[in-house]
Amino acid sequence: MKHLVSGLAIAAALAAPALAQEGETKVIGVSIPAATHGWAGGMNYFAQATVDRLEETYPQLDFVLATASDPAKQVNDIEDMVATRNIDALVVLPFESEPLTGPVQNVKASGAWITVVDRGLAVEGIEDLYVAGDNPGFGRVAGEYMATALPEGGKIVVLRGIPTTIDNERVEGFQAAIEGKNIEVLGMEHGDWNRDKAFTVMQDFLSKYPQIDAVWASDDDMAVGVLGAIEAAGRDDIKFVLGGAGMKEMIKRTMDGDAMIPANVTYPPAMIATAIEITAVGLVSQAPVSGDFIIGSVLVTPENAETYYYPDSPF
Numbered sequence: 001m002k003h004l005v006s007g008l009a010i011a012a013a014l015a016a017p018a019l020a021q022e023g024e025t026k027v028i029g030v031s032i033p034a035a036t037h038g039w040a041g042g043m044n045y046f047a048q049a050t051v052d053r054l055e056e057t058y059p060q061l062d063f064v065l066a067t068a069s070d071p072a073k074q075v076n077d078i079e080d081m082v083a084t085r086n087i088d089a090l091v092v093l094p095f096e097s098e099p100l101t102g103p104v105q106n107v108k109a110s111g112a113w114i115t116v117v118d119r120g121l122a123v124e125g126i127e128d129l130y131v132a133g134d135n136p137g138f139g140r141v142a143g144e145y146m147a148t149a150l151p152e153g154g155k156i157v158v159l160r161g162i163p164t165t166i167d168n169e170r171v172e173g174f175q176a177a178i179e180g181k182n183i184e185v186l187g188m189e190h191g192d193w194n195r196d197k198a199f200t201v202m203q204d205f206l207s208k209y210p211q212i213d214a215v216w217a218s219d220d221d222m223a224v225g226v227l228g229a230i231e232a233a234g235r236d237d238i239k240f241v242l243g244g245a246g247m248k249e250m251i252k253r254t255m256d257g258d259a260m261i262p263a264n265v266t267y268p269p270a271m272i273a274t275a276i277e278i279t280a281v282g283l284v285s286q287a288p289v290s291g292d293f294i295i296g297s298v299l300v301t302p303e304n305a306e307t308y309y310y311p312d313s314p315f
Contacts, residue, residue, distance in 0.1 A: 026088040026283045027062045029081035030276060031074055032117075033095045034067040035314065037193065038221050039245050042269030042315025043093070050273040054280050061280055071099040078103050082110060089113035089283060091275050098122045113282065117275045119166070129282075131275040131293045133267045138297040139170035141265050142216055142242055143177025145299055149240065149262065153182025154213030157205045159191035159198050159222045170218060186212065191222040198225030206233045214239050220247035220264070227260065245269075246300065246308050247315055255305035264300040266308060269315055271295050 030051065035041035044067060051063045064085050068074035074095045081087045090107050094100035094116070101122040108114050108126050116127040146156065158174070161167040171188075178185075186209050191198035198217065205212065206229060215238060217223035223243030230238055243250055244265040253261040274293065282289035300308050 025060055025062050027064065027085050028089045028091065028276070028279060028283070029078065029085065029087040030063060030065045030272075031078050031081070031090065031092045032065075032067055032272060033074070033093060034069040036069065038247055038315045039193075039219075039267075039269050042310075042313050043272045045313050045315070046270040046273040047276065050276045054276065058280060058284050061283060063276075068095055071095045074100060075103045078107060082107055082112075087112055089115065089279050091115040091117065091272075091279050093117040093272060093275075094119045094121060101126070113279065115275050115279045117272055128290050129275070129278060129293065130291075131271055131278070132295070133271060134294050134296045135166050135169040135267075136173040138244060138265055138267055139173025139175075139218075140177045141297045141299050142170075142218065142244060143174040145242060145263050145265070146174075146183060146214065146216060147178050147181040150181075150183060150213060153184070154239075155184045155186050155209070155211055156214045156216060157186050157202075157209065157212055158188040158216045159201055159218055159226065160188060161190065161193045161219055161222075163190060174216065174218075191217070191219070191225065193219045193221055195221045195225035195228075198222035199229045200225075202226045202229035203233070206230070206235060210237075212238050215241045217241055217243045219243055220245050220250045223247075223250060223261070244297075245315075248310055248313055251300060251305050251309045254300055254302055255309060257302050262301070264305075264308075266298045266300060268295065268308075269313075270310075 030047060032047055033040050035044045051065050055063055064081055066077035068077055090112055097119055105126055114127045115129040117131045187205055189201045191201045215226050217226045220243040223241050226241050240260055240262050245267040246264055250261055250264055254264055278289050281287050
């Protein structure tokens with residue numbers, strides 16, 4: 001993980017979780033969305049693996065891990081953790097920000113430590129620790145690669161994710177990186193981080209534009225849909241597709257030198273492991289763990305792809 005950390009703000013003067021005393025067991029609740037798509041599947045894999053490892057490492061810690069397929073289920077899971085397990089800390093990746101804000105606020109009021117991952121809450125200042133990817137950096141790294149890979153410029157199309165602040169930050173970072181590089185964005189549409197929607201969007205792009213040099217799919221699930229549409233149309237003008245987030249199939253194609261997938265940009269689902277690990281350290285040691293932990297996006301190329309290849313992960 002040391003290669004992924006772009007910024008770490010840890011302040012000793014901020015609140016610290018109550019240390020587990022000798023003979024005492026502290027309980028950490030982990031609440032995350034279910035594996036409804038590839039990235040979430042990877043997150044679930046890393047969450048379970050981290051919980052299993054830390055329970056062996058720290059006998060004074062106990063964990064309760066719950067996955068939810070919608071915000072209402074996640075709210076119920078968290079309320080159950082408080083009522084039945086009296087959790088000392090909560091690590092939560094909100095399914096949606098707004099409906100989870102009040103319930104997490106209530107957990108905070110109970111005296112528990114709060115670690116929020118990736119999607120922030122609707123009210124600032126509730127969490128003690130925030131762990132997330134660098135979304136502006138994700139777009140910037142992708143844009144810088146696009147500019148390098150098309151040194152003479154070119155015509156591209158862009159698939160955006162779900163309309164969110166996260167997506168806006170990524171697109172703004174990408175656009176800033178390609179500014180002045182003679183790269184023309186022919187079209188930009190939302191593919192909602194979904195391979196089926198991306199397939200349809202790419203079909204539309206292919207019918208509209210007779211010449212496309214490259215595609216920023218901005219997500220590996222969407223890249224799968226894009227590649228399917230290109231293959232179905234029999235187009236050979238597109239030099240490459242740049243996805244993102246590190247799906248193992250895409251990392252493997254980069255590692256093997258596939259010309260259509262020459263690179264990737266990390267947004268690791270393993271950030272949930274970072275969040276759980278840091279929270280656990282705060283409960284078993286005097287290490288200060290308050291603040292923001294931002295995991296930087298790294299360009300994956302054939303030269304370093306093996307470092308980011310997790311064959312046992314579902315993503």
